[in-house]
Structures are given as C-alpha cells and as structure tokens.
Amino acid sequence: MSETIKTDVLIIGAGPIGLFAVFELGLLDIKAHLVDILDKVGGQCAELYPEKPIYDIPGIPYITGHGLTDALMEQIKPFKPTFHLGEMVTTLEKIGEPLFRIGTDGGKVFEAKVVVIGAGGGSFQPKRPPIPGIEPYEGKSVHYAVRKMDAFRDQRLLIVGGGDSALDWTLNLQPIAKRLTLVHRRDEFRGAPDSVNKMRALVASGDMDLKIGQVSALEGGDGQLAAANIKGNDGAIARVECDAMLPFFGLTMKLGPVANWGLPLEDGLIPVETSAFETGTPGLFAIGDINTYPGKLKLILSGFHEGALMAQKAYHYVYPDKRLVFQYTTSSTSLQKKLGVA
Amino acid sequence: MSEVQEISRSTAAKSETMPKITYIEHDGTVHTVEAELGSTVMETAQRNNVTSIVAECGGACTCATCLVHVDEKWFSVVGPPSTEEEDMLDFAFEVKPTSRLACQIKVTEALDGLIVRTPAYQGR
Numbered sequence: 001m002s003e004t005i006k007t008d009v010l011i012i013g014a015g016p017i018g019l020f021a022v023f024e025l026g027l028l029d030i031k032a033h034l035v036d037i038l039d040k041v042g043g044q045c046a047e048l049y050p051e052k053p054i055y056d057i058p059g060i061p062y063i064t065g066h067g068l069t070d071a072l073m074e075q076i077k078p079f080k081p082t083f084h085l086g087e088m089v090t091t092l093e094k095i096g097e098p099l100f101r102i103g104t105d106g107g108k109v110f111e112a113k114v115v116v117i118g119a120g121g122g123s124f125q126p127k128r129p130p131i132p133g134i135e136p137y138e139g140k141s142v143h144y145a146v147r148k149m150d151a152f153r154d155q156r157l158l159i160v161g162g163g164d165s166a167l168d169w170t171l172n173l174q175p176i177a178k179r180l181t182l183v184h185r186r187d188e189f190r191g192a193p194d195s196v197n198k199m200r201a202l203v204a205s206g207d208m209d210l211k212i213g214q215v216s217a218l219e220g221g222d223g224q225l226a227a228a229n230i231k232g233n234d235g236a237i238a239r240v241e242c243d244a245m246l247p248f249f250g251l252t253m254k255l256g257p258v259a260n261w262g263l264p265l266e267d268g269l270i271p272v273e274t275s276a277f278e279t280g281t282p283g284l285f286a287i288g289d290i291n292t293y294p295g296k297l298k299l300i301l302s303g304f305h306e307g308a309l310m311a312q313k314a315y316h317y318v319y320p321d322k323r324l325v326f327q328y329t330t331s332s333t334s335l336q337k338k339l340g341v342a
Numbered sequence: 343m344s345e346v347q348e349i350s351r352s353t354a355a356k357s358e359t360m361p362k363i364t365y366i367e368h369d370g371t372v373h374t375v376e377a378e379l380g381s382t383v384m385e386t387a388q389r390n391n392v393t394s395i396v397a398e399c400g401g402a403c404t405c406a407t408c409l410v411h412v413d414e415k416w417f418s419v420v421g422p423p424s425t426e427e428e429d430m431l432d433f434a435f436e437v438k439p440t441s442r443l444a445c446q447i448k449v450t451e452a453l454d455g456l457i458v459r460t461p462a463y464q465g466r
Binding site for chain 1: 398399405406429432434436437439462463
C-alpha cells in the first residue's frame with residue numbers, strides 16, 4: 001500500500017477546465033494534484049479534437065485543441081501542479097469537515113481538503129465491440145489494454161483494429177505469442193507507416209497472420225476463448241483458434257465511477273449551485289461539462305468561469321482563518337510574484 | 343390579411359427548398375424530417391431527436407459515433423467517405439460498403455429524399 005498523498009485540492013480530470021482551475025487556485029496559494037484516465041493532459045481537446053479548430057475562446061479567434069492545451073500548460077507552469085495520468089479515480093469518500101479520501105485504480109490514495117470534479121463527459125474508456133456473448137470473456141480472455149505483456153506469452157492472440165494501438169501491440173506481442181493474427185476491416189491501415197511496413201513484413205515472412213474482416217462470433221466457455229469467427233467483406237466466415245483477443249476500437253466517454261460516489265445525478269450530470277459550483281457536499285465541487293445548473297452551457301469559457309468562482313470558495317476550506325482579498329493579475333505585485341513575472 | 347398570406351407563402355416556399363431526410367433506426371422507428379441546406383445529416387438527426395446518432399465529438403470526425411448506413415440507391419449521390427473519414431470508420435462497428443459518418447455528409451438539394459439507417463450500437 002502506497003503512502004497517502006496529501007494535497008489542498010484534488011482535481012479529477014486534466015482537461016482544459018481542470019487545467020485552468022490550477023491557475024485560479026494557484027493565484028490563491030492553493031496547490032493541486034490532478035488525476036486523469038488518459039495518458040496525456042487536455043481531455044477531450046487532446047483526445048477528440050487535437051487538430052480541430054476552436055473558435056469561441058474569448059480573445060483567441062482560432063486555436064486547436066492541442067494548441068489550447070499547450071497554452072494552458074504554459075499558463076499554469078508557475079503553480080507546479082502534480083499530474084497522475086493514466087489513472088482513474090475509483091473511490092471518493094468524505095472523512096472530515098471537509099476532508100476527502102480519494103483512491104485510484106493505480107492504487108494511489110489521496111487526502112484532499114477540497115475535491116474538484118472536472119471530468120467532462122466522464123472517463124474515456126475503450127469501445128467494446130458488439131460481438132454477441134462477449135461479456136463473459138471480458139477481463140478473462142478479452143482485454144482492452146495490455147497491463148503485462150508476459151500474460152500473453154505462448155498464447156494464440158487475436159488483435160483487432162487498424163490504428164497505432166493495434167499495430168504497436170501486434171509488433172510488441174508477436175515475438176512472444178505462440179501465433180498472432182491481426183484482424184482489420186480493410187486492407188489499409190491508418191497507423192504509422194513504419195509500423196504498417198513492419199507488420200506487412202511479418203505477414204510476408206509467415207510469422208503472423210492478417211485477416212481482413214470483422215469478428216462476428218466467439219467460441220469458448222467459462223470466460224476462456226477458444227476461437228473467433230471472422231466475417232470477410234465477401235461474407236465468407238473464417239474460424240481462427242485463439243486464447244485471447246485484444247480489440248482496439250478507440251475510446252468513448254462513460255460516466256464511470258462518478259456514479260458510485262453517492263452524488264445525486266441528473267441525466268448523468270452533477271447538479272451544483274451557481275455561486276461557487278459546489279455540490280450539496282461542502283468542499284466537493286463540479287466544474288465544466290460534468291455539472292448542470294439552470295442555464296448551463298457546455299462551453300470551455302463557462303468552465304473557466306466556474307473554476308474561478310470555485311477557487312474563491314475553496315480558499316475558505318483550505319485557509320479557514322485567513323481573509324481573502326480579491327486582486328487582479330494586472331496590478332497586484334503579489335500575484336505577479338506568484339506568476340514569476342514581478 | 344395580405345401580410346398573413348405573404349408569411350404563409352414564404353413558409354411554404356421555404357419548406358419546398360428544404361430537403362427531406364428519412365432516418366430508419368435499428369428498432370424500425372422512422373423519422374422523416376426537413377434538413378437545412380448546408381447543415382449535416384448528423385446535425386439534422388440531433389435537432390430531430392434521432393437518438394441512435396450519438397455524435398460524441400460534436401461533428402469533428404474524431405469519434406465514429408454517428409455511423410449511418412446510406413441506402414444503396416442513394417450511395418452514389420452521397421458519395422464515398424474522405425480518407426480521414428475512412429480512417430475513422432475503423433473505430434465503428436458493423437461497417438458496410440455504404441457506411442458513412444453522418445457528420446461528414448453535408449445536406450444539399452440533391453439529397454432531398456435521402457434514406458439512411460442507423461445501427462443498434464455506436465460504441466457506447
């Protein structure tokens with residue numbers, strides 16, 4: 001069991017709203033840790049539209065999701081936030097007035113005076129292919145991520161997909177698998193050309209198989225796969241014996257563990273009041289796309305505003321005996337010192 | 343009086359220029375709706391409560407949750423996907439030769455009468 005990490009504020013979600021919250025908190029001398037299930041910061045901006053233009057950030061006529069993420073990271077640099085990426089917050093419990101204990105699927109435990117849920121549309125989780133009867137195999141012989149490569153040593157593997165995840169795992173697992181078959185719906189791959197070439201070379205030398213089609217049925221029992229049927233684009237079915245299947249169809253947003261924290265939800269969103277975007281639990285805030293209130297707009301600019309008001313209220317939980325004097329970055333030397341510009 | 347007639351005439355004229363799109367959902371529910379020129383087949387679905395079109399990314403061609411199967415008779419009018427869209431179709435399920443992402447189909451007058459079918463599952 002790892003040591004408990006103590007922090008003023010834990011932010012769940014490192015999307016644009018979580019990142020800007022670091023700035024607003026930082027100006028008030030409040031330190032934050034952030035946890036995100038993705039292996040990178042930026043949330044939907046990084047995962048859904050890194051190269052797509054955003055036109056409605058005030059004062060910035062045009063910026064990509066990637067550009068906005070980079071700019072926010074630059075802006076919050078003086079406050080040295082700590083990131084815990086590739087981890088999902090699974091548990092959240094109130095243990096004080098206010099004090100929260102938060103656990104992740106990576107085994108980390110945090111204690112925070114304030115928790116800010118900035119989880120957007122929920123957590124990005126792998127898409128599950130709609131193959132009839134797949135459920136009993138999931139987690140046993142159907143896996144959406146590779147935790148330990150060695151678990152697949154000497155197995156007959158079926159990897160499904162045509163992107164970089166499918167290709168990378170094909171190249172990494174082919175040397176230790178008993179036999180590896182890559183299944184993709186077309187004979188073209190959008191993954192990195194170098195990986196595609198390496199994969200094609202392995203197919204040409206007979207060291208792995210490539211099947212064009214879509215997995216239509218699974219065979220096996222007690223969660224253990226025995227074979228899969230692959231329906232070719234001509235309708236012909238090919239049966240491939242396998243011990244494990246790894247489908248890589250990208251990610252989708254699921255509300256995830258937020259639903260288990262005892263919060264009242266409205267249509268999968270967290271209701272908050274609008275003076276500080278606090279939930280009914282003092283010290284527990286929700287900002288950005290995950291919250292709801294009368295007139296709510298799911299806009300990045302709204303989330304920035306919500307973060308600013310949240311920080312003002314959070315200050316009173318973090319520093320209950322101090323008086324907060326509102327200041328502007330333009331004129332306050334004390335804020336400018338924190339930003340490293342004075 | 344004449345003003346009222348004027349308005350009703352212009353509404354009728356507008357309606358004539360608005361292409362109709364029919365969405366047939368997996369469970370057989372049929373929606374025939376008017377689409378604004380220049381909007382997308384995804385946006386039109388969302389405005390008309392065709393819930394089997396999820397459109398998680400809001401139309402950025404990055405999530406593949408607005409898959410539709412274009413009616414075979416209509417596919418030559420709609421046309422094939424771009425390379426970028428074809429790549430995204432890899433993230434969809436039960437992709438057919440006439441499958442498209444609805445966010446990438448722009449509504450034009452030529453699409454008046456378009457029929458698309460929506461899948462049971464968009465990945466979530």
